[in-house]
Amino acid sequence: MKSIEHSPLTRKLSAFVALSEVELAVLERLHQRRRSFVGGRDMVHQGQSARAAYILSAGWVCSYKLQADGTRQIVDFQIPGDFLGLRSVLLRTSDHSFEPIVDIEAAEVLTSDLLEAFAQTPRLATAILWAASRDEAMVVEHLVGIGRRDADARMAHFLLELGSRLALVGMGGKDGFDCPLTQYHLADTLGLSAVHVNRVLRQLRESGLVTFRDGHVTFHDYGGLVELAEFDPAYLDQSGPLLK
16 A cells, blocks of 8 residues: 555645545555556547546646647646546547657556546545646636736746645655756747747746756745745645545
8 A cells, every 4th residue: 555655646635635545445446557658649639539537657748739720739737646638538538638748657547447436435536526626726727827917927827836736746846846848838838939938937037036947947036936926826725635
């Protein structure tokens, strides 16, 4: 049981519910079908009939919508501990694509396994619903960012959100975090051009707030960045277990 107790998904769900031995055992079973995927190659295509979801164990993934003109809008990034395609399983068809940014490891979860787990452990089902609701709240924040925040605040908010998410699974903190994203990923996420992304990152660095260089984000003035972004992490709901 030791490995599952320290898995990213367990650490994440533990922010909502204190998991029992029975619930940990069910999580262990959900991790049985382990698979590896190569970076840069879609693991799920938009419009594909989805019969399985995935639990990301290692690596980063982007979920995106492809437009008719070939451009893409990145909807979100998945990090270890996140589910991939949970909504698509329930809706039967994937409404967006998933592309590993680097080589990843994930556990394949069949619909039947998921439904059985929900029936056996309702509290675990509630915790996974919490995680899905939290993901939806993040998408809402991204929509607000693209529609209402200026470019500096948009970038600052995005980096702060990533840092908070990674801190929950032991991969980041208020000092910074490792990040494999390119300026093109940031552009497709934030609705900016790659040139504009470069300019914004330079401005934030020269202001002494944050540096993104060589695959690492370093927060120099965390409080100042929070003030610039008007970042309120309440929507991430990481204050501690609600269910004991």
